[in-house]
Amino acid sequence: MNLLSQRWIGLIIYQLLSGPQRFCHIEAAIGVSGKVLSERLKDLENEGIVERNIYPETPVRIEYSLTEKGLAFESILRDIEHWSQSWLEA
Amino acid sequence: MNLLSQRWIGLIIYQLLSGPQRFCHIEAAIGVSGKVLSERLKDLENEGIVERNIYPETPVRIEYSLTEKGLAFESILRDIEHWSQSWLEA
DNA sequence: ATCAGTCAGTTACTTTATGTAACCTATTAT
DNA sequence: ATAATAGGTTACATAAAGTAACTGACTGAT
Secondary structure (H helix, E strand, O other): OOOOOOOOHHHHHHHHOOOOEEHHHHHHHHOOOHHHHHHHHHHHHHOOOEEEEEEOOOOOEEEEEEOHHHHOOHHHHHHHHHHHHHHOOO | OOOOOOOOHHHHHHHHOOOOEEHHHHHHHHOOOHHHHHHHHHHHHHOOOEEEEEEOOOOOEEEEEEOHHHHOOHHHHHHHHHHHHHHOOO
């Protein structure tokens, strides 16, 4: 709960459910500042929820993806989605 | 999501799942400051998730409880609980 | 009548978190 | 050499949260 009630955590995981993504892409998609995204991704990596993969291409590409632990979050987020659809019509 | 990622919202709803409760009780149970609890309860009331019931006893008793919309949150919170138990053993 | 106690908050002030925009480092292309 | 791109970080400003003291309505005891 302390995890989810941190701002952006839910949206970041939700965003990553659609597949591995790079820093800039996540930033643009959910509208979080680079500073906070950087902090959150480090936290999520330490929690073992997110993985950081470096592809030494040119230019370098770094992708963030969910681990098994992170993927297990999906049902929670689908549930939230479902609740929203049922109750936030107004 | 913007709702749940506000600090304390999840814990307040979780706490209210165990039944109607008064201000002081919620405050003590989850360790939120009176100031923020007051704000959050107002927000939740405006969202139609929480109800405020006044019992003009002596001294006055005011209880907060979940509406139908709020009770529909239960499955989300149970899911989070379940996830925690599965993954936060370490 | 006055003092202390309870409940449900509010207010003033401090600390922490977040946002903004500029900057840094490494690599490659021109 | 200069500029562009990716992936951040830093310094500074604003917003949110914590703390502790206070208000206001009521009651019960002195």
